[in-house]
Amino acid sequence: MFPLAESTPLFAIIAIVAVGGWVLTTWMRIKNGYPLDGAWGQAMYPKKNEEMVERVRLLSQENAQLRAELGSVKDRLATVERIVTDRGTLLDREIEELRGKAN
Structure with a gap:
């Protein structure tokens, strides 16, 4: 399908965009007071x-x-x-x- 050498930059770009999106949504949740997600997707509120x-x-x-x-x-x-x-x-x-x- 794709040779490994040609697809490496594409995978790196996708990974950077995914991590950046996760950081951005987490920051927005904290800023606006929404609960964060736990390991299994449950909402985490302060105890x-x-x-x-x-x-x-x-x-x-x-x-x-x-x-x-x-x-x-x-x-x-x-x-x-x-x-x-x-x-x-x-x-x-x-x-x-x-x-x-x-x-």
């Missing part, structure tokens, strides 16, 4: 087991606690900033009063 659900719940609780703690730290920092800036103004006023008394 949800109890351990994973519990881990997500614990991480969500920890996240909420850390956000609350961060809010209280921000409040305390604002108070410290107010104290520091108020004392600086008060100190300036006292220095000016002392200069006024000295004159």
Whole structure:
């Protein structure tokens, strides 16, 4: 039929096109959120087991606690900033009063 030497480039081109098409369709499925195919053509979805659900719940609780703690730290920092800036103004006023008394 076809001599082997003449058909080798044809087979290589067909193989490259097939692999490229497979890569392209897999990329498009992942990009658009479709499930991938398993070894026997069954759809593969991410597994949800109890351990994973519990881990997500614990991480969500920890996240909420850390956000609350961060809010209280921000409040305390604002108070410290107010104290520091108020004392600086008060100190300036006292220095000016002392200069006024000295004159």
